[in-house]
Amino acid sequence: MPKPRPSEVDSLSARADTPAPKKQAAPDVYSTAQVFADVHVTPEGTVVVLAGTPHPDSDHGYVAGDDLWDFDQDIKWNQPWNDVVWLGQIDVDVDVDELEANGLSxxxxxxxxxxxxxxTWTRRKLPKALPYGYVAPVLRDLGAPWGLSAFGVSALAFKGSGTSWKLKEVSGPGGLDLVDGVVHNGVLFGLCSENGLGRLVREGKGLRLELVGGEEQSGLRGLFVHEGTLFAFGNDGVWVLKDGALVRRHATRAPVRSLCAAPEHGVYLHTDEHAWYLPQKGKAQKLVLPKDGIHSLAFFKNRLFxxxxxxxxxxxxxxxxxxxxxxxSPGAARLVVAGDRLWTVFPHQLASSRDGKHFEPIAFR
Incomplete structure (x- = not known):
């Protein structure tokens, strides 16, 4: 067999030393710099996502976006998430080195x-309600034709025709701080973190929170309606509205984070560490779940997620x-059943499933 020529040896050696070209990573079209809180799907199939503008920890904050803490002025909202980009927008007295040393928050x-x-995706500002306070991170179908509940300290925003908003300020007891709202038996209810549950009744051009239940109910954080029953949950358990008063259904040692629909007209509820099935009647049954911190529950296609x-x-x-x-995706997912789909609402990414087995990403670019 003839020996290869020197030039051929050099060529073979060069090819052997040349590293294989690296495979280019697929462009990220599924994440965004906005932070997601909740998803609502209209009967027409329009997907509405409540999103937020993150900023480094501070004691400043405003309800809507035309203030000095709105750092997304020069950043397209549908760009991939990168926490460093937000640090580049800071032009106030913030110790960046300290933030990086302690972990960004x-x-x-x-x-x-x-x-x-x-x-296509479009992004819309919410109307400025009050000069301070935060929008509660909850989307609710409240009629007219739909609304965003718990706006700042004391207002509800309803979507009107076109791109206009109808903002209804709420009056009521001292320390009014709406954190949730639902429609139950055709009546709009609101939850005040200081004073508890109340009906939202018309008063002039606005609304007034008319408390129900008699005595002060502090520590409530959320509302849920299922099979004709109004549930309220908070720091140490779950209550139901019965004969105009809140009646305790289940006591917990830790705050209840959320409720979701369950079989046989019951509900699932959870704290950070434990979960229960609460039947329509009778005592709650503790669930056996993996121990890694429960973030969210959902019942979909006859399965608990x-x-x-x-x-x-x-x-x-x-x-x-x-x-x-x-x-x-970084972070934990909030699970939402909407539009006959199960949604995984990660902080910066969305996916949905029609069968609970196969998930499709939602692209933003």
Whole structure:
């Protein structure tokens, strides 16, 4: 066999030493610099996402976006998330080195709606309600034709025709601080963090919170309506509205974070560490779930889904099965059932599933 010529040896050696070209990473079209809090899907299929502008920890904050803490003026909202980019926008007296040393932490003003009409995303500001306070991170269908509950300290914003908003300020007891709102039996109810549950009744051009339940109810943080029952939950349990008063249904040692629909007209509820099934009648039954911090629960396609740690699990008997998600997302997911789909609402990414097994990412670019 003839020996290769020197030039051929050099060529072979050069090819052997040349590293293989690196595979280019696919562009990130599924994450955004906005922070997501909740998802609402209209009967027409329009996806509405409540989003916020993150900023480094401070004791300043305003309800809507035309203030000095609105750092997204020069950053397109649909760019991939990068915490460093927000530090580049700071032109006030903030110790960046200290923030980086201690780990970045953000307050969020939920002051944007991202709306997808089936073709494209648009971003809209929410109206300025009051000169201080934060928008509660909850989307609710409140009529007229739909509303965002718990605006700042004492206002509700309703979506009118076109791009206009109808803002109704709420009067009521001292320390009024609305944190949630629901429609129950055709009546609009609001929850005040200081004074508890009340009906929102018309008063001139605004609304007034008319307390129900008799005595002061502090420590309540959320409302939920299921199968004709109004639930209130908070620091140490769950109550139901019965004969014009709140009646305790289940006591907990830790704050209840959320409720969701369950089989047989019951509900699921959870704290950070434990979860229960609460039947329509009778005592709550504790659930066996993976121990990694419960962030959210949802019942979809006859299965319980649980967000624990950075995973979403579908419960099969007492075993959690992790469906494959289309991306690796930082943070924990909030689970929302809307528009006949199960949504995973990560801080900066969204995905949905029609069967609870296969998830599709929602692109922003």
């Amino acid at each position: 953000y307050d969020v003003d939920f002051n944007r709606l991202l709306i997808h009409d089936g073709k 649980v967000s624990v740690g950075d995973q979403v699990l579908r419960m099969e008997k007492d075993r959690g099965v992790a469906p494959k998600l289309p991306f690796l």
